[in-house]
Amino acid sequence: MATVTLENLRKSYGNTEVIHGVDIDIADGEFIVIVGPSGCGKSTLLRMVAGLETVTSGDILIGGRNVNSVEPMDRDIAMVFQNYALYPHMSVFDNMAYGLKIAKVPKDEIAKRVANAAEILQLVPYLTRKPRELSGGQRQRVAMGRAIVRKPAVFLFDEPLSNLDAKLRVQMRLEIKALQRDLGVTSLYVTHDQVEAMTLADRMIVMNGGVADQIGKPLEVYADPATEFVAGFIGSPSTNFLDAGRLGRRVEGGAKVGIRPEHIRTVAQSETDYAGKVVYSEPLGAETLIHLKLLDGEDVTVRQEGALPIPSEGESCGLAWEAKDEMVFAKDGIRLRQ
């Protein structure tokens, strides 16, 4: 168990810098999720912590020790890969025992630890099977087991759930969270799925183009995004962005106004200056998403209670929201606070 610190961490391939300086202090036992679209550098960041990519500049400290030039095997970490990276020619038992055998752990100790991990992960009936004889979810568990048995200081997860189907993903998400709580191991978890990030994270790092746009607790990030990117990326359906000039909100330097779909409501046209035509509605039961086109061509999504009446397609609606729910962003995407 250990703290992890990244200090102004940078990575370049040739002349192209892909990580532009990331700083974070991760507390012992904390679950950190790194989230962002593909190509934002989140996997590279994780692989640098793992020691699979070199550090161009900045420092990585694990348990207070600078590990910049320490080999992956000596960093006291375990990693779960997206494709599980199981050893295809070894049984489940051997897959989990591999690292311990190399570390010359006594045989009975290996057997005990693997049995214990198999118990936790419900893998006991499968210990003699080869990975190809397992389902996706079971392989995922073996990969987890391989990480657990080594009792590392830090768990690294590289999109571990993206190869699973939707139902299994939700189930495994809960299991990972529960497991991490029980073991209390500091974890870094990379995903492109903002729902995974919201549900798993103690704190999350939202990455955008090699920059950590915002680091914070999921609900704080959701309620108070620091940039236009974060406001758009976190939350589904995405935040509506409207042209500040056209709204008549003259905020100094403001370019766009963001309003979350649940903060907009449909009203009679006489009550408001803003109106749009309903393009289509998605009744989801508990809630309804209404997609509208404003008169000047901008798209807006409104999320309302499922019990409220649903406007028909082509109908014109007025739109209203509270001024406190407006988030104003400058041209470069930075949030402007009034």
Next chain:
Amino acid sequence: MEKRVTFKGMWLPLLLIAPQIVITAVFFFYPAGQAIWQSLFIPDPFGLSMKWVGLGNFEFLLKDSFYRASFVTTAIFSTLVTVVSMGVALYLAVLADRLIKGSGTYRTLLIWPYAVAPAVAGVLWLFMFNTRVGVVTWYLGLLGYDWNHVLNDSEAMGLVVVASAWGRISYNFLFFLAGLQAIPKSVIEAAAIDGARFWTRFRTIVFPLLSPTTFFLLVVNIIYAFFETFGVIHTITSGGPQQATTILVYKVYSDGFVGQDLGSSAAQSVILLLIVSILTVVQFKYIERRVHY
């Protein structure tokens, strides 16, 4: 999903496989049948008549100490060729696999020797090791070593092994490199995080995962060493000195076409055919079980 075409009649499918059947028949079944037939006779020196001897040719061969020596020679030769060509190829492939820049050039250069015909390769090596004008011989002479594969058994064997293996390395290299690149990078990284250093990773992960490739190459290389090395041996040593490099296939040629003993030569072909069939069956039956797919 498996897709199968179903034909209505018999004629179209027959026509479609006919070219393959005809080629196999003309170039394999017919000569093989001829060999079996001829192995039961002794023709006169002018080839005008044939005398039925039953299994006499085989009986004579198995008693012949030269023929039995040729078995041992073949075993040593094919083992050495296979081990050398596969070992060197695997080593080069592992190096090439780690290469990031210029791997294309490296690969192309390594593939070139494969384009050289065995006989031409034989002549190349012969010139280098020629006892009077060979470059390598000269340098070895400077180092105080008197190279003479014309007189020395093991030097002759060494030379034909190296010359045969040389052309084969390219082929094996290609397959090993493809095999190495098919191993998911993350598996290697997982092993690295698990604490395995390069050699441990190679022994416990890479080599087992390469085993289908290794197995395939083993079969192909042994068959190559048995048959296709004829050109190399013919150009470099002609089976000498004192039959030290006369492998079975070379003996078929020298007894049949040089010694004009066509009956014995045919009998040897039949034995060779049997050996290769047995070897292949054994390999697939026993070694393949140990292969991890």
